[in-house]
Amino acid sequence: MLIVLCSVKGSPGVTTLAVALAMAWPHVESTRRLVAEVDPSGGDLAMRFGLPATPGLVSLAAAARRTRDPAMVWDHTQTLPGGVRALVAPPGGTHARAALSTLATAPDEPLLPIVARDTSVVVLADCGRVDPASPAEAIARCADALVLVTGTQGDDLAHAAARLGELARWTPRPGLLLTGDGYPTVDVERELGIPAIGRLPHDPVTAATLTGHRQPPARRRGTNGGLARHAAALARTLAVPVSPMAPLPGSVPAGVPGVPAQQVRRPGGVPITPPAFGLRTASAPHRVGDPRHNGHQPSTSGKEPRS
Numbered sequence: 657m658l659i660v661l662c663s664v665k666g667s668p669g670v671t672t673l674a675v676a677l678a679m680a681w682p683h684v685e686s687t688r689r690l691v692a693e694v695d696p697s698g699g700d701l702a703m704r705f706g707l708p709a710t711p712g713l714v715s716l717a718a719a720a721r722r723t724r725d726p727a728m729v730w731d732h733t734q735t736l737p738g739g740v741r742a743l744v745a746p747p748g749g750t751h752a753r754a755a756l757s758t759l760a761t762a763p764d765e766p767l768l769p770i771v772a773r774d775t776s777v778v779v780l781a782d783c784g785r786v787d788p789a790s791p792a793e794a795i796a797r798c799a800d801a802l803v804l805v806t807g808t809q810g811d812d813l814a815h816a817a818a819r820l821g822e823l824a825r826w827t828p829r830p831g832l833l834l835t836g837d838g839y840p841t842v843d844v845e846r847e848l849g850i851p852a853i854g855r856l857p858h859d860p861v862t863a864a865t866l867t868g869h870r871q872p873p874a875r876r877r878g879t880n881g882g883l884a885r886h887a888a889a890l891a892r893t894l895a896v897p898v899s900p901m902a903p904l905p906g907s908v909p910a911g912v913p914g915v916p917a918q919q920v921r922r923p924g925g926v927p928i929t930p931p932a933f934g935l936r937t938a939s940a941p942h943r944v945g946d947p948r949h950n951g952h953q954p955s956t957s958g959k960e961p962r963s
């Protein structure tokens with residue numbers, strides 16, 4: 657199974673979610689889990705978990721020039737805590753993009769989707785920010801399910817609205833996952849005209865462990881927690897190939913009151929046409945009351961600046 661995780665703006669927590677899903681994936685005893693950093697802006701996992709840069713995406717791209725045996729993908733992976741395998745990308749976007757382009761422009765199908773066809777394998781492909789003409793698009797278009805992670809400020813949502821229809825056509829099973837301090841979920845759904853599959857909780861302690869960092873004890877107080885639990889619920893949903901991406905327990909209802917039915921994406925991924933996006937023209941945003949809730953600040957460490 658190939659699960660693509662991506663964003664269209666900023667740094668909403670895609671890499672963290674990829675690791676969280678891999679660690680929470682059900683049936684670990686019978687499933688090989690691979691987090692593949694196919695982010696053209698470069699990778700974070702090697703730095704975060706103290707792994708060497710090689711083997712990884714660059715060595716895989718070099719090997720793929722010689723052989724197209726999908727089994728050799730595993731030779732270019734390393735081990736994360738919990739037995740998860742990782743295909744790490746170099747931190748610099750130049751090398752990551754070049755390696756990805758090599759893999760994506762191969763004459764036949766990209767290797768990762770072939771690997772993911774094995775029913776005992778789940779590939780969680782961190783495609784990072786999928787700008788138009790991203791070399792990760794060839795992989796994303798093969799996804800069994802695609803999760804777009806987006807912040808909930810007006811500018812985040814404007815970017816999401818502009819790409820929703822296109823991304824939904826890449827996969828039979830698209831899902832919109834919200835995060836960050838911003839508009840309430842129900843308002844986002846009303847404005848975008850689609851239900852979200854959930855909202856990631858603000859959980860800096862768990863996020864820190866998933867990014868290989870430790871938190872000093874003083875910072876453990878005052879966290880909402882719940883990221884691991886949320887990731888486990890999402891992993892269970894994703895692991896069932898035919899189940900629709902319904903909202904997760906504890907999040908919002910599937911229907912969007914006041915939104916015409918044809919604007920709501922039905923389970924199964926009927927392409928949507930995003931309605932006009934009006935949040936920015938609304939008066940003051942209706943923010944989530946608790947300032948700790950979903951308020952993590954994006955980190956750009958290890959990344960090339962994005963224009």
Ligand SMILES: Nc1ncnc2c1ncn2[C@@H]1O[C@H](COP(=O)(O)OP(=O)(O)O)[C@@H](O)[C@H]1O
Pocket residue numbers: 663666667668669670671672673700784856857858859860861863864867883952953954955
């Ligand atoms: N749910 C969350 N709660 C709190 N902090 C988070 C959460 N998800 C990610 N973070 C933090 O946000 C930063 C960016 O996360 P990352 O996963 O690298 O984003 P992206 O891959 O989208 O660039 C990291 O410092 C990470 O620890």
Ligand SMILES: [Mg+2]
Pocket residue numbers: 670671672695700782784
């Ligand atoms: Mg990332």
